[in-house]
Amino acid sequence: MRSTIKKIKRISLTTVAVIGATLLLNYANYKRYYSSIFTIQTVDFNILSHVLSTKLSILLADNNKREINKVINSNYGLFGLVITDCKTDKPDCPGQQVLFSTYSKYQSYASADLNNFTFDLLRNPPPLKVEQFYPKSTAKKRESTGQQNSGNIIGRVYYIRRKFPSFLIAQWSWLKNPFSFSSVNPLYNLTFAVMAIGGVTLYLLVEKKDLQNQQxxxxxxxxLLKTENELLKFRTFNSAFEQIIEQDFSSVIANNLQQLDSLLKNILLRIESDAQNIIHDIYKAPLLFNPDTIPKYINQLEKDKGKSHISDELIELLKNLNKTIQTLKWVVEELRGITRIQSEPIIVQKQLKHFQQNLPPTIQDWQIDFVYPDTDLWINCNPWHLRSIIKNALYNSSSAMKKYRRKLKKEKKNFNGKIKVECKRKDDLVIIQIEDNGSGIPEDIIERLYETTERLNQTAGNLRGNGSIIISTYLTLHNGTVEKENLDQGARVSFIFPLIKQEA
Incomplete structure (x- = not known):
């Protein structure tokens, strides 16, 4: 009976190993196959961008629908060609209508789905120059050739890649029809056959070895029988000793750990509940439900300023009120991340892009440029804390530039404030660098800025001037450091974190 169960387990493990190895290798086959399809489509699109816009411009100008349908369906539906009536060269064209599209069993095409795809303009007279091209077969985006065609824009042709199935869907399709010789299925079959033969061979070798071991x-x-009595005595002594340890020490430690774990869970639950309660209460504010109300009235008041004798100070006050409401709404949204206290592996670029797309309203008036490297940079940090570090540093840059602008305004000089946020790698470190062209960091606080829990701005109220404390605390929590320097015009602050290796 025991031998039978052992064989069943061994067969099960062998089966699981064969299936696991097959899936792993099939994933590599899947990636290679669809990467090849992507490359082939890139080459096709690059060729079409050199010739197709000219022919379609001629046919569309002549309203030759029959020939147009022949052209856009000549690819057998393996990728999409869509012609719309858009007459502008701007990337977005929300009002465009689809005139012609490739018939495909794989997918359908609608005007709302076209914004993320590349296109060429159709003109009258027809374009003769190539305006964009793929620099290499593996490129995902096209680059400009620097050439420009003349003529009236009469439409555009979109090049739409075929939607590839996910790996799980591809595997399910293969399992439902394993004897199909289309697509990548033959390669899947070959991989499974090799793994199955290897698994059976390994199983037979293990069985042979097991028989030898049984002998x-x-x-x-x-x-073993001679030593069994001695071993039994030792086990009895060991069991008694373990019971003593457990009674005198383990139970106490376990109870304390359980109480501590329960306490921490209650604290986190309370923080989360309090945060949600605050958010709930804030959203009861009427203006948060209708954030466009004040901008609407501000615009109306500016139009009627001369008739109603409304002062510029009142309009400026309303603008500041609107910015305050927008800031409050932004803070409420960010408050949802307050209960996340653990560090975790994160991609710095991903967090910076999220922050770039959700800038605090009080700093949106400045020109802020974000620069990222192509390679993902991983650090061990709480994502909400990282964004808070960047946010508070940008607040300080914004405050410095506002003071500098007021100073220059008194001197009747113009000021164009700029901030640059750059992420880069240096050896085994990740550096997030923030540079502005304001008045710089005061010399009396630059050495202690972001490196102490002391409030540096003693003139501010209790709820202000805490940015340096916040950043210093978060840097300490996540093994970060900071470097600061004043430039000829402005200041540069660099937040430095250890780079971690993260497997894809």
Whole structure:
């Protein structure tokens, strides 16, 4: 009976190993196959961008629908060609209508789905120059050739890649029809066959080895019987000793750990509940439900300023009120991340892009440029804390530039404030660098800025001037450091974190 169960387990493990190895290798086959399809489509699109816009411009100008349908369906539906009536060269064209599209069993095409795809303009007279091209077969985006065609824009042709199935869907399709010789299925079959043969061979070798071990085991049974009594005595002593340890120490430690774990969970639950309660209460504010109300009235008041004798100070006050409401709404949205206290592996670029797309309203008036490297940079940090570090540093840059602008305004000089946020790698470190062209960091606080829990701005109220404390605390939590320097015009602050290796 025991031998039968052992064989069943061994067969099960072998089966699981074969299936696992097959899936792993099939994933590599899947990636290679669809990467090749992507490359082929890139080459096709690059060729079409050199010739198709000219022919379609001629046919569309002549309203030759029959020939147009022949052209856009000549690819057998393996990728999409869509012609719309858009007459502008701007990337977005929300009002465009689809005139012609490739018939495909794989997918359908609608005007709302076209914004993310590349296109060429159709003109009258027809374009003769190539305006965009793929620099290499593996490129995902086209680059400009620097050439420009003349003529009236009469439409555009979109090049739409075929939607590839996910790996799980591809595997399910293969399992439903394993004997199909289309697509990548033959490669899947070959991989499974090789793994199955290898698994059976391994199973037979292990079975043979097991038989040999059973023979040796019988030889050792007599020796084991002689030592069994001594081993039993040792186990009895060990069991008694373990009971004493557990009664005197383990139970106390376990109870304390359980209480501590329960306490921490209650604290986190309370923080989360309090945060949600605050958010709930804030959203009861009427203006948060209708954030466009004040901008609407501000615009109306500016139009009627001369008739109604409304002062510029009142309009400026309303603008500041609107910015305050927008800031409050932004803070409420960010408050949802307050209960996340653990560090975790994160991609710095991903967090910076999220922050770039959700800038605090109080700093949106400045020109802020974000620069990222192509390679993902991983650090061990809480994502909400990282964005808070960047946010508070940008607040300080914004405050410095506002003071500098007021100073120059008194001197009747113009000021164009700029901030640059750059992420880069240096050896085994990740550096997030923030540079502005304001008045710089005061010399009396630059050495202690972001490196102490002391409030540096003693003139501010209790709820202000805490940015340096916040950043210093978060840097300490996540093994970060900071470097600061004043430039000829402005200041530069660099937040430095250890780079971690993260497997894809």
């Amino acid at each position: 040796k085991e019988q030889e050792y049974q007599l020796k």
